[in-house]
Amino acid sequence: MPKVSVIIPTRNRCRLLRRAIQSAQLAGTDVQIVVVDVASEDETANVCASLASRGLIHYMRISRRLAPAPARNAGLLSCTAPYISFLDDDDIRLPGSLDKQLARLDSEPEAGMIYGKAFYGDEHGEPADDFYPENCPEGDLFWELMRWNFIPCSTVVFRRACLTRLGLLDDDIPGIEDWDLWVRIAELYPVISVAEPVAVWRRSNPSSEQFTSRSEELHLRARELHKDKWMRLPRALAASNDQRRKAKHEFASTAAQQLVWEAASNLKARRVAGFARVAFAGALMYPIGVSKKILSTRTLKSLLNGNHQ
Amino acid sequence: MPAVSLIITTFDRPHLIARAVESARRAGADVEVILVDDASSDSTAVVCANLQGIKYVRLDRNQGVAGARNIGLLESTADFIAFLDDDDLRLPGSLDHQLSLFESFPEAGFVAGGVMLGDQECVPTGKMALVHAERGDLFWKILQLNVHLIPSSVVVRKSCFQEVGLFNRRLAGIDDWDMWVRIAEQHPVLIDTAPVCIYRQPTHSSRQGSSSLAKHMRRACNHQPKLLALPRARTAPASQRRSIRKITKRRIADTLSWRAAEELPDGAFAFAAENVFTALRISPAWAIRPTHLRVFWRSLKNRKALNS
Numbered sequence: 001m002p003k004v005s006v007i008i009p010t011r012n013r014c015r016l017l018r019r020a021i022q023s024a025q026l027a028g029t030d031v032q033i034v035v036v037d038v039a040s041e042d043e044t045a046n047v048c049a050s051l052a053s054r055g056l057i058h059y060m061r062i063s064r065r066l067a068p069a070p071a072r073n074a075g076l077l078s079c080t081a082p083y084i085s086f087l088d089d090d091d092i093r094l095p096g097s098l099d100k101q102l103a104r105l106d107s108e109p110e111a112g113m114i115y116g117k118a119f120y121g122d123e124h125g126e127p128a129d130d131f132y133p134e135n136c137p138e139g140d141l142f143w144e145l146m147r148w149n150f151i152p153c154s155t156v157v158f159r160r161a162c163l164t165r166l167g168l169l170d171d172d173i174p175g176i177e178d179w180d181l182w183v184r185i186a187e188l189y190p191v192i193s194v195a196e197p198v199a200v201w202r203r204s205n206p207s208s209e210q211f212t213s214r215s216e217e218l219h220l221r222a223r224e225l226h227k228d229k230w231m232r233l234p235r236a237l238a239a240s241n242d243q244r245r246k247a248k249h250e251f252a253s254t255a256a257q258q259l260v261w262e263a264a265s266n267l268k269a270r271r272v273a274g275f276a277r278v279a280f281a282g283a284l285m286y287p288i289g290v291s292k293k294i295l296s297t298r299t300l301k302s303l304l305n306g307n308h309q
Numbered sequence: 310m311p312a313v314s315l316i317i318t319t320f321d322r323p324h325l326i327a328r329a330v331e332s333a334r335r336a337g338a339d340v341e342v343i344l345v346d347d348a349s350s351d352s353t354a355v356v357c358a359n360l361q362g363i364k365y366v367r368l369d370r371n372q373g374v375a376g377a378r379n380i381g382l383l384e385s386t387a388d389f390i391a392f393l394d395d396d397d398l399r400l401p402g403s404l405d406h407q408l409s410l411f412e413s414f415p416e417a418g419f420v421a422g423g424v425m426l427g428d429q430e431c432v433p434t435g436k437m438a439l440v441h442a443e444r445g446d447l448f449w450k451i452l453q454l455n456v457h458l459i460p461s462s463v464v465v466r467k468s469c470f471q472e473v474g475l476f477n478r479r480l481a482g483i484d485d486w487d488m489w490v491r492i493a494e495q496h497p498v499l500i501d502t503a504p505v506c507i508y509r510q511p512t513h514s515s516r517q518g519s520s521s522l523a524k525h526m527r528r529a530c531n532h533q534p535k536l537l538a539l540p541r542a543r544t545a546p547a548s549q550r551r552s553i554r555k556i557t558k559r560r561i562a563d564t565l566s567w568r569a570a571e572e573l574p575d576g577a578f579a580f581a582a583e584n585v586f587t588a589l590r591i592s593p594a595w596a597i598r599p600t601h602l603r604v605f606w607r608s609l610k611n612r613k614a615l616n617s
Binding site for chain 2: 060061062063064066070071073074076077078163164165166167168170171172184188233
């Protein structure tokens with residue numbers, strides 16, 4: 001039986017997919033690769049069929065268009081390993097990284113999941129110099145993760161047993177279903193990390209038509225999720241009023257900060273529509289947080305500098 | 310590897326679960342029983358832990374029936390999957406019978422069987438839910454709610470889930486209908502009349518999931534346009550899709566009104582009112598016809614006769 005299953009959902013990205021599969025093969029010694037082809041219309045099916053016939057991947061084709069979350073959930077049906085990792089078709093796993101993470105996870109039976117850093121990649125997936133997140137906290141990350149999602153999806157390995165305790169990915173929240181899963185895992189399990197890059201994460205930009213482009217919608221969804229689901233998890237309910245208030249405040253302030261930076265970067269790139277959308281959404285969702293951030297001198301300065309350049 | 314995995318989902322019904330599991334064990338010669346406890350807060354966990362020879366999975370966070378079924382699928386090892394609600398019963402040998410149907414019709418995506426209606430104690434009332442045997446392409450019929458399938462009576466080929474995806478958690482109460490439509494879109498289906506399970510008929514007071522009929526019907530009505538956007542439905546001319554929509558709305562209005570009239574003599578006024586309002590909202594012109602009004606009139610007369 002394989003040790004870890006890597007689930008790669010894909011759609012019409014044959015060239016990138018081949019690179020992702022290769023990287024996953026090199027990332028560990030005992031890897032089962034499950035490719036979930038969501039109704040691709042290019043030659044993905046042929047390429048995958050030939051790989052599958054050589055026993056290199058497990059290929060499943062869903063003939064109807066599904067969002068990433070249900071596609072990943074469907075992929076879980078085919079995987080048999082006790083550890084699971086998601087890899088996006090445009091991301092890359094670094095060689096040996098899965099083995100390293102698995103060894104660490106084996107040595108800490110309490111932990112539910114392990115993550116790591118990811119290099120930012122450009123359009124072609126070539127790693128840039130900087131990576132993300134800067135430091136990798138460990139242990140009980142429930143409150144920290146509820147505040148903001150600092151875990152790149154493709155760097156995570158988690159136990160299959162987590163799913164049978166917590167349920168699958170939520171298919172109601174496109175774009176942030178991974179964040180939701182990390183929060184739910186962190187509620188019950190300690191989280192560990194390796195403080196080194198394990199993957200390359202292709203940074204989305206508004207022109208690349210990746211799913212993550214519409215950030216203000218994600219913020220809106222995250223706000224609802226935080227209020228209606230996370231704050232109602234048993235652990236959040238059992239927490240003291242101070243802790244709850246702090247969690248709400250920190251979430252709002254982090255989100256406001258992100259919205260302001262996103263609006264600023266839109267402005268810098270002279271994308272007026274994008275700026276207006278993000279700014280409007282930010283002002284509606286977090287009026288106090290956003291105005292505080294704008295009025296802080298640091299933001300003003302960098303905004304002005306950006307415009308002068 | 311077992312021949313068939315039977316997934317029982319349960320939530321807060323410790324008094325019923327042992328009976329369901331026992332019936333599941335006797336339903337087939339080579340059956341893997343997977344019991345998914347959807348984070349019950351009462352003694353269900355204790356009862357389940359004492360049951361022998363089953364795969365018991367306990368969720369710590371409630372996922373709803375659809376989510377629990379998905380977890381059951383994740384744990385299943387057989388090529389065929391059957392579902393059983395914790396308050397329904399499987400009949401002895403029924404799974405073996407349905408597996409033999411698959412042998413006779415290997416292209417089938419799923420096989421449904423006859424359903425005996427039972428009262429609150431699961432004692433058969435002598436009525437059957439499903440009477441017409443059918444085989445072949447039932448996509449349009451299921452889409453129009455023309456065939457009512459009860460999950461406890463269905464055996465599905467597991468590979469179907471790998472083709473169409475898992476149950477949709479958003480559609481609480483109608484997730485099964487959504488699944489049957491998605492499977493029937495791509496596979497022929499076989500419906501057999503031989504009874505395979507006993508269905509505990511919901512009443513307005515039994516607090517079963519299906520008691521909130523109006524809510525589910527409204528949800529089904531709102532979800533249907535998405536199913537009509539499936540590639541196969543799209544190939545149909547727009548006029549056909551419009552007429553499907555109209556027929557479905559009428560059928561929903563009918564179902565709601567009939568059920569309301571049935572329960573009215575027992576004094577289920579809130580239930581009846583909710584049904585009537587929903588029917589009027591979904592298909593006003595249809596729900597206000599004399600036929601519907603006559604049904605209510607008769608049911609109210611019955612009530613008076615009962616009272617006097």
